[in-house]
Amino acid sequence: MRDNGSSTGISLSLPVMMLCLLIGISACSTKGSAPVYNRAVSPSQQGVATASNNKPVNPSAHRYKSSRTYYLVQPGDTLYAIAWRHYLEHEHLAAWNGIKAPSYSIYPGQRLRLKPPEVRKKRQRQPLDTTPVKKVVKKPQSTTPVVRPVTKSPPKPTVAKSVPLKKSVATNQKKRVKLAWRWPTKGRVVQTFSSSDQNRKGVRIGGEIGQPIKAAEAGRVVYAGGGLVGYGNLVIIKHDKNYLSAYGYNRKLLVKEGDNLAKGDIVAHMGSPHSGGQPVLHFEIRKQGKPINPLPLLPRK
Template structure:
């Protein structure tokens, strides 16, 4: 090794320049060396978090419409997931899937494994879809409605809404509050409740908690409307009703003041009725 002190002075500058340049190369190499990144698993969980169970067992008086309504689903989507064809008949004890294929558990059958056949469905018990009207309804009104109106529930026609009753707006819709999926209109006990648009009655009863005596009307392929807390229903399930026709009498919510709870849903999702209704008379 050459001693720096033994070199002529004019040769010292290039010598130290070479030393500095080599040191710089080492520093750059250290800075640009690849670093192993932390491995993070992006695998999705077996079930995506949703606000409903993955399965539901049908009870007496359930209908496909009320189950879909209760869990915020479009009834056609629920029917497709469970291979149920129109007129969407379901049976007590039947198990329905409430989540689509992407939410199903990841447990594929191994190759060559036989999938057990589903057990035979029980004979239908007179459910709400096929049962006659209860003593809350007037069969004469339902028969009159069906004769007067064509079935438009499968159409894609444009809808022209009207107010279902007269009275003071007691509560507005909220897209963030689950307890305010519709509006509440105050009135008097027994006040007429009218169909907000023409359509087919797909539910009439008190099977949905929080709605009292409830009526649901399907107006076309996309829209349903609901009328809750009635004192009396005047139409049966399956009845075809005309816009403006009286379908119920206003009742009370939990023993309080008379009020009508009114909802509109598009493809199973609640929407603000005030954006569809005309100016209040």
């Protein structure tokens, strides 16, 4: 009986297995395939992917370039102040606008160009050659040889080599002279320079109200006033063709435009950026119109 039961179970399971196999084959042979869904990329993800492929943008690449093309002169403006405000060299600004040195005179309402004018290349037309063409007539060659007397060429005169004159000692010394900066006032540096932050184009030196501010190098005062926004009472000194220095947030100015200063001369008394704020000096050095870090130029304390 056990054997019969086992054979019966096997015989019953075979049809079931065949039925399952047929169902599976029919499902696989059905036309079409499983649905495929394309998941669209969101705009935010697409932006991230694009940004990862592009090179990083340097935020300070065009930081010290003026975005304006023209500037309208206001009452109280000077050429140096306008050049300082737009990170330009005053000599370039004067040349672009036909302003002559050394006065650099400007007037209110004058429109100044802040960028060099575009130079358009003109096509040069080649002039037509109108000279008449001459006909060359060949002469009959003579059969008799021509005997010419042999003459010796005269000896070439000897030219003494010119010895370059030595430059004067004063000229050589003038080229060797370098600016030797000094600290404009006593105190601790409370804010350092940053090339990536427009609000930190110089350093701030803490101190006390009324403390003397001195010229960091010899030069000529080219600006003294409070017309530049963000600097308070400001003094700008021109030291040579390349370098300018500025002293801001002063309570009182002791110099005027055109004054010639020696290194260490007192130019102002220390003030503060805001009423009741911490007394500081904003000290800035610019080379060819662009702010640079003044700390490497100053002596170590």
